[in-house]
Amino acid sequence: MCAMVVVNEIQKYFGTFQALKDVSLEVAAGEVLCIIGPSGSGKSTLLRCINQLERIDGGAVWVADELVGYRQEGDRLYELTDAQIARQRLASGMVFQRFNLFAHLTVLGNIIEGPVVVQKRARKDVIPEAMALLDRVGLADKKDSYPAQLSGGQQQRIAIARALAMKPKLMLFDEPTSALDPELVGEVLEVMQDLARSGMTMVVVTHELGFAREVAHRVVFMDRGSIVETGTPQQVLTHPREQRTRDFIAAVLA
């Protein structure tokens, strides 16, 4: 297995607040990695640095063997243009806590927007693929609905289908179930579990320890901008070595 994501000693500041302190991480192709930790620990920021929604202030990130945000020429790094960064982002798909479906487009419109507008593919080729994806998330009958007419769980499943329509090599999930009513969490986790089984590389920031235990190959615990502990779900969630990890897990399960 080769590394899909390499994060090497990255730093991120918001003003004077250091959100990430020398964080290093590798994600292998086909691996499902869950990042857990208290709010403000930097886990979402780390995810957003991988697809350049945040600019890193130090260190470097590679996605699919490509240096993120810069072009290396000799001993210099040249910053990429807006268009080049947009092209690099195609390697990863992202699912947000607040879904962020395009409110002015129908469900089908949301899914084909990227393939048609960004990848310039023909509508007639994209629509059958989009319908297959909708089928996969169990919402083929909602193709003409607008996002505002759907429940949170349905919107999040559409958001996953929208990301998959771009055929990414890697999927990033930023607390995908945190904004959902409790009874809707299951339907989204089911879609994600199905995706994990299909061999997709996934980095999931989550508070769902049950999902991490069942689906993740590896769990990372972050606190105050650093990675505290990494290991199998068994190691991190059941037999944590660090006191901070133990406290967090106790607090979540309480």
Next chain:
Amino acid sequence: MAENASAITAPATRYSIAHLKREPRRNYGRWLAAALILLALAAIVKAFAEGQIAWPVVAQFFTAPAILAGLSNTIIMTVCAMAFGLVLGVLFAVMIMSPNPVLKYVAVFYIWFFRGTPLLLQLLLWFNLALIFPTLGIPGVFEMRTVDFMTPFMATLLGLGINQGAYTAEVIRGGILSVDNGQAEAAKVIGMTRLVMLRRIILPQAMRVIIPPIGNEVISMVKLTSIASVIQYEEILRNSQTIYYANNRVMELLIVAAIWYLAVVTVLSVGQHFLEKHFSKSLGAQNANRPAPVAMEGA
């Protein structure tokens, strides 16, 4: 227990009032107000009927060639100046939100200058531009006399369009800010560049906020074109004046112009209603009970 049960079914307690007849409230004040207003309206109608207005003259000039030509110039100028204003508005709204400080402050200055000076003064400035710049052009490429270029049409178009752009820029900026930042992030992660994102995701959603004020501004623009009469642009008011200078039927011709303005504005109000409906359709039922197209007044 038995006593309680009989109390509930007993017919004549003080809580059984279903058999009483209900009298609606008498709205005396409402009737009085309506009567007074109808009386006042009757007085106004009577005054107009007895006033020295030659209605046949109104009818005669209503479709006179000069009036229709003026009407067409009014409409052409409204369309051109508004289109120009919209293009400038989008351009300057994007500039003012740009991370580039030069672009940003140029846009700030533009809005400050053109919102801060009277439109009539701006029209006179454009129209008299030849006084300070006798020729226009790019040195060595082409050159023309300013008086040939700055016709009443061009001066009006520049004056109204550039002034409109300053207002439209603010409206569009407000619309863009009204779109949730999550929409921009979702657009970025599917690989959109800034411009594609603006065109495909942000502006279509901003439209819902932008259309109502722009609709008002189009309606204002129809009427604002009348001030171009002072720099000899032959719109409907100027042509009405030209006629009444000759035949002295001042009120009759002003009434002709007023009726035409009302007709155009009414048609535009209906159009605005349908446009708003179109851009709010994705928001489902929550906007279905919008008010009907009553002409919302601008200037």
